[in-house]
Amino acid sequence: MIARLFHFRGGIEPDPHKRESSAAPIRPVPLPPKLIVPLIQGSRGGARTIVTVGDKVLKGQCIGEAEGAGGTAIHAPTSGTVMEIDRYPMAHPSGLASLAIVLEPDGEERWITPEPLDPARASREELLLRIQASGIVGMGGATFPSHIKIGKESRIDTLLINGAECEPWITCDDRLMRERAADIVAGAKILRHLNGARRVLVGIEDNKPEAIAAMTAAAHDAHGKDDSGVDVEIVPIPTRYPAGGEKQLIRVLTGIEIPAGKIASDFGVQCFNVGTAHAVCRALAHGEAMISRIVTVTGNVERPGNYEVLLGTPVHHLFALCGLRPGTDRKLMGGPMMGFTLPSLDAPITKGSNCLIAASPELFPPPPPEQPCIRCGTCARSCPIGLQPFALYWAGRAKRFDDANRYHLFDCIECGCCAYVCPAHIPLVDYFRFAKSEIRARDEEDKAASQARARFEARVARLEREKAEKAARLAAKAAETRASLAAGDAALIAAAQKNQEPA
Amino acid sequence: MSSPHIRQPASVQRIMLTVLLALLPGIAVYIWQIGAAILVNIAIASATALATEAFILKLRKRPLAITLGDGSALVTAWLIALALPCIVPWWLTVLAVLAAIAGAKHLYGGIGQNPFNPAMIAYCSMIVAYPAIMSQWPAPGHTDFAAQFHLILGGSRDIDGITGATALDAMRTGLRNHANVDAILASGTFGFAGGRGWEWLAVGYLLGGGILLARRIIDWRLPLGFIAGLGGTAALFWLISPERFPSPLFHLASGGAMLAAFFIVTDPVTAASTPRGKLIFAAGVGILAWIVRSFGAYPEGIAFGVLLMNICVPWIDRHTQPAIFGQQQETRP
């Protein structure tokens, strides 16, 4: 048993709004007319396409190989024909386009022959390769490639499975745990097998009693089924946003605080989302690559709920399915705390998309006008990192980026707690995002400048060297000529003297 | 629009309204013990503050409703009225509020951006400019409204008996003349702790401060730091030489100590903002207030203490940044 739970600083308790979507079971989605599968779906690199336009592909067939060690493979979500490979708008706050493979489903859903891999028999390398080849990334939203995390060669003491789901409105992990607890537990066991942790803890916020019950039962069923002797332990944790943030969950369950820029593995902890554990189980035990995920569709819609969505399904297809109610003024991807407004409804669902919310002014009132900051410190009390958001705000506002760095801007996880509580209604997170991208751009510029400086100096040095060499060559040649001339002169003089003698 | 898409119902207006409400017990005691003239002063100060703020906002073409409605100008106005003697002529109150709202607040861009506490700028500029008027308070027990109102209208100030020195002033003058603390305290202007009537005023402010603390409008570190700074320094010297230095209780119950502890050093805009910084800031105000009270040329030192510490705030904040997530514990084996 886990001895005690720890607290993290700050945090907020917003209205959960989970009921709307958590009541109905996970439903399938009819095939959309076309699927747009982006090439980049992991945070450490994308895929290189291995199909060409016109190719027929089977469901689950690899259509993009992982590019480099950190790349993430992509697979055909259904059987059909590759229509085009072109730039499409992405589910990203910028709405910018990037490369995607467009697939026209043939409606037959013909699977590629699955090749399950028994974790007990396969070697570690084989398992890691399979996880990468199956395109598995963190499904909590960060899309960090799982094979890199689990492949870390550090001694792992604790494996955490994140079922906290702290953001309001989102219930996809909740439903997944209720309905597919056995697969999650099996996935957790595979992950434990890979990192050799001594204990496995599943943190679930205590506002999800059904999920806790289902997971406890599944963990109980799995008891003694393998020879590891490590059981999966289900730990209810207090409901407090952002308890589901990786670092916050690690803090709550183990008491360890992972500083910014450090990774949990170095502290003997690894944390995976329940969706990721589920995907690992499907990939190894069933040989199914990651081609779908559970997405919560909620907010101002007729039929809110959770859907099993093929990756690449355009967002408008899902909203059409759920029935948008009138009065919807924008659509959010992700939760209300950290999600973003979708610039285009043509954007596809990707591996990290967990929730779609139709927002109306009634459900999500527009923010009241921004007032000046009075440094009341409410934001500092709510910050789970213990930052001073108002200090960062003043620094960002004054464009004093050195100060922003000093006040640990890059430790900010953009959880939104500060903006949520701010009595002056300042969009604090917007200022932080602005400052962060500005600092990043500046660093890039500095790097480019020093590179240019080095290249310029190298060039000047080279040109000078060449000039010097040329001069040396010329000098040598001149000396030679002079020498030969001198020799010639001597001969001439000698000849002249000879000629003089008879006279 | 970007995240977060939900917000807690909270507003600056609500904070300011709570502060005004918390001042009411103090004002009630003021009326009872010192004089109802304070109401006239509050009215003058409030009207001037709102008019000045409206005029400046109009001049800068800024939306009137949000800023004027946030109540911050009223808080400043009330604090000025409570800090000045209630029998100052009306024009002095107007000048003080102008200095605060136009000078200390809006020159820096309005609420939230001023480095100096506006009410204290008002108080200090007035005490520097009009030291004589600023040290005349109603004599203890003389709460006659008509007489006080006459003075506010600008009546002759030479009438003996109506005006008098405060307890702090009396103590200072006494000590300068090498009198003993106990002998000074026996002279009549004093009550059981501070100036007669003033101790009750302190209790009134304390009550209001309790409300603010309970509603989490103010951080407990600020009043605590101030009380510790002022009381602690006073206690130290009082223990060394009780004849030459009055007791910490006297210091805390006299003058504006309690008003400052809960309503002035707690101004979030101009106080230090880190947890440790708040303690240092408030304690600094207390210590400086004691120094100025004991050795300086002015009878009340809190206002100068506040301004001096305001100057130090950027420096304090910079050097008292709290440890953030992951900084407290080092790597685990």
Added chain:
Amino acid sequence: MSYLFVVLSAVLVNNVVFVRILGLCPFMGVSKKRDTALGMGMATTFVLTIASGASYLIDHYLLAPFDLAYLRTLAFIVVIAAIVQITELVIHKTSPLLQQVLGIYLPLITTNCAVLGIPLLSVGLGYGLVESLLFGFGSAAGFTIALLLFAGLRERLEGADVPLPFRGVPIAMMTAGFMSIAFMGFAGLDRFH
């Protein structure tokens, strides 16, 4: 004790900037950033301490014996200007570190009227050599403290929505004025014994 009072009085009660209103040019000019303020403060402290001592020696051993008090200002200007120049050259050569810290501020100090004002005041107050040195040092320390605190405030003001006509130097002057009012709180402290 009286030495301590000389220093304290120079630092706080008669702060060179806020009470004597001397040295405003560098006070406004070099207070935009904290680190430059620190550099300027240190350079001023260095020069002012030396200048006070040197001025005392010149006054006491050259001007006074020949009854040339009316040449004081002239002589002090010459001496201080030369001291600054020599100091700069010496530092440049001998201490790269100090040069890094003080380097670009040293030439600016020649135009700091506090450097002339403090030795003149010190002679007027009838200070001896040690007192002159302490008075120079204390005044410069007061200058440094004022500069540092002011730089902090100005950095904070950068984010403020100051009305357009008041941006930059005007609001800085206002701020200096308010700081001056705050420092008036120390009035009377130096007369208390």
Added chain:
Amino acid sequence: MLAALTVMTGIALALGAALGYAAVHFKVEGNPIAEQIDALLPQTQCAQCGYPGCKPYAEAVASGEADINLCTPGGDDAARKLAELLGREFKPRGVTVEKTKTVALIDEQTCIGCTLCIQACPVDAIVGSAKQMHTVISRICTGCELCLPPCPVDCIALVEEPRTPQNWRWKYPVTGLKVVA
């Protein structure tokens, strides 16, 4: 009068001698300030300042030979930074830097492989050899435009760097305060 003259002359002579001595004995070589100036320049090596690169310009500024506002890519921003560093009066350049970065792009159909642009490039960002098609390594290109004039067939153009989700930036939040009611 005589005493005054003697004393002042004495002081002046003594100090003059001291200064002269110091000037001779404490002379230092090298100019670390040029390095600091160079660090503030954008390193496009575009030579628009009239010097053959950023470093030479930095040296010229340090020696007082060049003005501080000659850098076109750096614009007013760079001039202001230089003014701050050197304690000089800021002189507007009259150019505000447009923030979108541009890079050279060779139209590979038109390129005749003359290598003139390769010789012009200050950062060796163009590859190719005689009679072969050339190309720009856009990662290294500084957008200095020095390759444009030598090209005999005008096949080089400056294009904006494409915006991708990777290099996209968040905008400065628009505050509600500035809105006039």
